[in-house]
Amino acid sequence: MLSCAFAGLAIVSLLLQTSHAAVLQARLSQSLNPYPNKPRVTFAADGTFKITVFSDLHYGENAWDVWGPQQDVNSTALMNKVLPDEKPDYVVLNGDLITGENGFKENATVYIDQIVGPLNKLKIPFSSTHGNHDNQANISHIEEIIREQHDAPLSYTRTAPPGIGGPSGPGTYWVPVYANKKASKPSLILWFFDSQGGFSEGANEPLPDWVDDTVAGWIEEQTAMMDAAWGPAAQNRGALVFVHIPPHAIQQVQTTLDNTTNPGLNDDFLGEGSTQATSDPANNGKDQVFWDALNTHVKNIHAVISGHDHGNEWCAREPTKNVIFCFDKHSGYGGYSSATWGHGVRNVVFQSTKPQDSIQTWIRLEEGETRARVTLDKNYQ
Numbered sequence: 001m002l003s004c005a006f007a008g009l010a011i012v013s014l015l016l017q018t019s020h021a022a023v024l025q026a027r028l029s030q031s032l033n034p035y036p037n038k039p040r041v042t043f044a045a046d047g048t049f050k051i052t053v054f055s056d057l058h059y060g061e062n063a064w065d066v067w068g069p070q071q072d073v074n075s076t077a078l079m080n081k082v083l084p085d086e087k088p089d090y091v092v093l094n095g096d097l098i099t100g101e102n103g104f105k106e107n108a109t110v111y112i113d114q115i116v117g118p119l120n121k122l123k124i125p126f127s128s129t130h131g132n133h134d135n136q137a138n139i140s141h142i143e144e145i146i147r148e149q150h151d152a153p154l155s156y157t158r159t160a161p162p163g164i165g166g167p168s169g170p171g172t173y174w175v176p177v178y179a180n181k182k183a184s185k186p187s188l189i190l191w192f193f194d195s196q197g198g199f200s201e202g203a204n205e206p207l208p209d210w211v212d213d214t215v216a217g218w219i220e221e222q223t224a225m226m227d228a229a230w231g232p233a234a235q236n237r238g239a240l241v242f243v244h245i246p247p248h249a250i251q252q253v254q255t256t257l258d259n260t261t262n263p264g265l266n267d268d269f270l271g272e273g274s275t276q277a278t279s280d281p282a283n284n285g286k287d288q289v290f291w292d293a294l295n296t297h298v299k300n301i302h303a304v305i306s307g308h309d310h311g312n313e314w315c316a317r318e319p320t321k322n323v324i325f326c327f328d329k330h331s332g333y334g335g336y337s338s339a340t341w342g343h344g345v346r347n348v349v350f351q352s353t354k355p356q357d358s359i360q361t362w363i364r365l366e367e368g369e370t371r372a373r374v375t376l377d378k379n380y381q
């Protein structure tokens, strides 16, 4: 009897272990295949991969005046001009999609419909980060994300698991890019981080303006999982990182720019509020936990790309982590600007699927002029 009961228990326990393993396996394959119902994002047939970045679109300013809606008409026209010319394989909307300060509770996210219109029309896969202006009294990052997911069949924007990113920073995720539709593992990972900022919905309290500490453990876990399934990143995978507010370390980089290596506008002095964790001096440098984890665990980072400071376009190497940083180009007719800055996009082109090969990047203005072209690789300063 007894031994029989023990045998029964052993079987139950074995079954439990097997089903537990099966559940873990299912969870693992789901987390490594986060878009089972969407087409795979792949390199083009010639082995290149082109990303066009729209940043700081700032839709929705002063809906009650003529100039606000006219700005949005202009920004949509810019997207409709640039996209068919550039024919990107992927588009990134790198934060501050909407100037939330001017929104009404009942329809604040309506502008997402306008923003994704040109991308839907041309069937271009894309995803978004969100900025300080996307978290305001009548709007939040999560509301914009839900609206985008609802509006756009080719949106790859996701949210972090519960508890990761802080309550005002849900938009942290990665997107795998494969060499082709049949590849067994991705060649490139696009990483997207939510740098929070702005004000809490309803209460209108200032929010932390940096990537939350909880993201550090998530990066470590995700990269370990990728390594286990796909082999070590160093030989197998490149990475490109998007986050709306530049990391705090970039403030110091501005003091050492040189116009040959770091071409492009440099008209925005990086002071309070211009990089992560600087709006309130008491929080200075609080993005360090994220910055350390990112640069420790994510290998082959080609660049970290941010918007937020509309008057800057340069790329430069950040010496403490030995990682390249690039500003976007201000795309929207909304948001602060200067008559001489112009509007446009940053293009990024991967020339091969090899994780250590150089990439090209440059600014393209609305009318087609290009500038600030640089090749990014280990020799770039």
Ligand SMILES: *[C@@H]1O[C@H](CO)[C@@H](O)[C@H](O)[C@H]1NC(C)=O
Pocket (backbone or CB within 6 Å): 067, 068, 070, 071, 074, 333
């Ligand atoms: C819209 O764009 C035109 C030029 O393309 C510009 O002259 C005009 O000032 C812009 N309007 C607004 C409201 O930004």
Ligand SMILES: *[C@@H]1O[C@H](CO)[C@@H](O)[C@H](O)[C@H]1NC(C)=O
Pocket (backbone or CB within 6 Å): 101, 102, 103, 104, 105, 106, 137, 138
């Ligand atoms: C938020 O929306 C409500 C309802 O439309 C409006 O009355 C209020 O003025 C808005 N709040 C802000 C801060 O814009």
Ligand SMILES: *[C@@H]1O[C@H](CO)[C@@H](O)[C@H](O)[C@H]1NC(C)=O
Pocket (backbone or CB within 6 Å): 063, 104, 106, 107, 110
């Ligand atoms: C949003 O709501 C406000 C206030 O109810 C209204 O005046 C405005 O026209 C609406 N905007 C859009 C784009 O529907």
Ligand SMILES: *[C@@H]1O[C@H](CO)[C@@H](O)[C@H](O)[C@H]1NC(C)=O
Pocket (backbone or CB within 6 Å): 257, 258, 259, 262, 263, 264, 265, 266, 267, 314
């Ligand atoms: C490089 O020079 C141009 C033209 O003088 C200027 O607009 C830009 O701000 C400079 N960029 C840097 C990074 O110093």
